[in-house]
Amino acid sequence: MGAPTCEETIDVPGAAPLAVAVWAPEGVVDEPGTPFGVTYEPAPVVLAGVSGQDAGELVPALLDSGRSVVTVGGEVPGAAGALEAMSRLGVTQAHLAGPLAGTIAQKVPARALSAAPLPERATANAVAELLAHIRAHEPRRRHNPLVSVDAAGRTSRRVPRTSSCAGPWLPTSPPSRQCMATCSTPATSPAARRAAGAVASGRCPTT
Structure with a gap:
């Protein structure tokens, strides 16, 4: 030893x-x-x-x-x-x-x-x-x-990964395409409805 x-x-x-x-x-x-x-x-x-x-x-x-x-x-x-x-x-x-x-x-x-x-x-x-x-x-x-x-x-x-969908975001710095795709998902589920509400309030949920 x-x-x-x-x-x-x-x-x-x-x-x-x-x-x-x-x-x-x-x-x-x-x-x-x-x-x-x-x-x-x-x-x-x-x-x-x-x-x-x-x-x-x-x-x-x-x-x-x-x-x-x-x-x-x-x-x-x-x-x-x-x-x-x-x-x-x-x-x-x-x-x-x-x-x-x-x-x-x-x-x-x-x-x-x-x-x-x-x-x-x-x-x-x-x-x-x-x-x-x-x-x-x-x-x-x-x-x-x-x-x-x-x-x-x-x-x-492991290198800690930060999400590209982390909010909040400003109009002068819009979220990434990945974030927009996530946030624009039709509100057919509770999670999707929360995402749609987050976009309306200027925030994009973390994926």
């Missing part, structure tokens, strides 16, 4: 500071779109309360699957500490693995895509079972991330 992409010390109220490290797949760095090197898709994995020895077995396999991996503390940090670390890194949802996985998932189920307690020793079989468990609980995203990693570990970036 190589050096982490990013390392942070997280202050937790009423507890000792936590050492947090992020390992990112090849090609992913700490920059806008992937802050701290954390990918959005596929979802990251948070190892909470996992020993350094077990992390050494788990992290390379998880990275090979195209995921960022977050390790929280060398010793059991407590669920509150792990959640604080996730918040500081901007990890809104993640697959959880380790002794604290179930506790965190119970406290904030909306942030846990899956929870795997792991056996006492991270054997090759345990790693394979964890990967299968994670893949089975990977969510279907409703929108495209800025940066994604495919199964082969290749990264791709």
